[in-house]
Amino acid sequence: MSSPPDSSGRGSRHLGRHPAVIGALETVRILLVLVTIAFVLAAIAWFIGIAEQRPLAAIPGWAFTGLAAATGLSVRPGEALMSFPPSLLCLIVWLLLRNAASRTATALDANARLQRAGQLTAHRAPRTSAYLSIAGAFVLITVGFGFALGAATPSLIGFTRVGLLVGTAIVFGAGLYPQAAAADSRLSARLGEQWTGALEDAHRVCVRAGWWLAGLAALAVAAGLAIEFEKVSAVVDLYSAPLEAAIGLSVVQLLYLPGILAVALAWLSGAGVHLSAAETASAFSAAGGPRPAVPLLAIIPENPPAFLAAAPALLFIVGVLLVTLRRSWQHVDLPVITVASAQLLVLMWMWGLFSTGGLGPGGLEVFGVPALMFPLITGGLVIAGLWAGYGLILAARRAQPQD
Structure with missing residues (x-):
């Protein structure tokens, strides 16, 4: 008798989807929140400094500069380099990314039960593709647009912080450490x-x-x-x-x-x-x-x-x-x-x-x-x-x- 799929809503909405799509969709959920907040704050900053007559086109640049800083990247909004990250924002981003990885793991577990019952076609290396999809989608938007539209600037410490933030959030959110049974043995x-x-x-x-x-x-x-x-x-x-x-x-x-x-x-x-x-x-x-x-x-x-x-x-x-x-x-x-x-x-x-x-x-x-x-x-x-x-x-x- 097959196990029923997860009825909590966290896994059922992704039943039958490719693992990479699941990871990308869960990442889009948190990116929508982060980008919206970044644009709202940038718009508020624009209104506060309206006397400086900055163009409206400055808002996207400010938004993605702030988002890049919240991931640990170094930014240069003016002449000065700002490489000390707003660590509370980094922690919030880490928690959201961990939540996306956790929701992805729940969806993959629900699909795996149906695959064992023969109701779904199994995919090759589902967890690897899902978690790489999370990392790729997140880095593409935050880091990519931070450089393309924002004032992010390359630095070794900035890239190291981004790698640690994304990697540890996925590891802890997906619960990869208890799943390494072979390594434990x-x-x-x-x-x-x-x-x-x-x-x-x-x-x-x-x-x-x-x-x-x-x-x-x-x-x-x-x-x-x-x-x-x-x-x-x-x-x-x-x-x-x-x-x-x-x-x-x-x-x-x-x-x-x-x-x-x-x-x-x-x-x-x-x-x-x-x-x-x-x-x-x-x-x-x-x-x-x-x-x-x-x-x-x-x-x-x-x-x-x-x-x-x-x-x-x-x-x-x-x-x-x-x-x-x-x-x-x-x-x-x-x-x-x-x-x-x-x-x-x-x-x-x-x-x-x-x-x-x-x-x-x-x-x-x-x-x-x-x-x-x-x-x-x-x-x-x-x-x-x-x-x-x-x-x-x-x-x-x-x-x-x-x-």
Whole structure:
């Protein structure tokens, strides 16, 4: 007896369609949303700057420039290069693309059940063609039109970010990692089931690490705003309309929220933050040079107090607590800590990659975290904490009386 097709609506609408068509249609769904939002925002910007008498033809260029930036590409809307991506927009694009891959996987599963029942003709390599279709359609519109109509500019870091955004969204959305049963069996045969089973537990550790680090960074930013509130207010007062400037700058800074959190972690860890091409700030170093009129930059102290030299210990403690405060059902052993360390290093590298670049003229040509030192120092402190926490667990186990 054949299994009924997916009646949820997610898979049934694509019954019988070629896998490549399914992937392309699901990508078109999210692209319609993204392009519409980009054009609306570009039109609003055109109306705001209507006194400059820009032609209506500027709206498509602005829209696709913004869309290209939201995928991680470097853009040059004027004379200045902007290669620091709006990381919150990048995250939203990633979530939408992951959803498209998930819906495609659901449709492919529904078709596969009918193919096994003999009701549909099987296609060759359906998942490969579907996911390549997703990547191709997305890159064609966002990257292609970003260069053709927008102000996207080629750069190695921009192309790397686009590849990571698209690739990881499809992998996680399509659930490719649990489907690699053959690869899992080969790994189990070579390394043992203990190491392959560590992947899931290590993934949980890394997810919690991401949330905890984001929380620590948010607390650091909140503390900085509270302590340096007068300096932040003074920066806003420099504008001719302080209230409107405060609202506008808050919205703009929100678009870079994940990058701002990475900057806070880099400052705490001692990896440093590029405030300009000539100045780097951290909890260990003074930064008294001129700064652009951006409110959040005012919270970075010019001469950090001596006690902030202990700030890197916070990241180490986070690593310890990730292991020692785990849930009772979560398994932690040598393979888990080893795999989690590797995954965390990759996570920090990707986070840093979307948190560095230029933000335009006025001293922001070089800004953000150092792409190499951020994962090595910031991630290294957390990883050291993981191993220290694991050592505490081993010591506690040895101290327990043997029956």
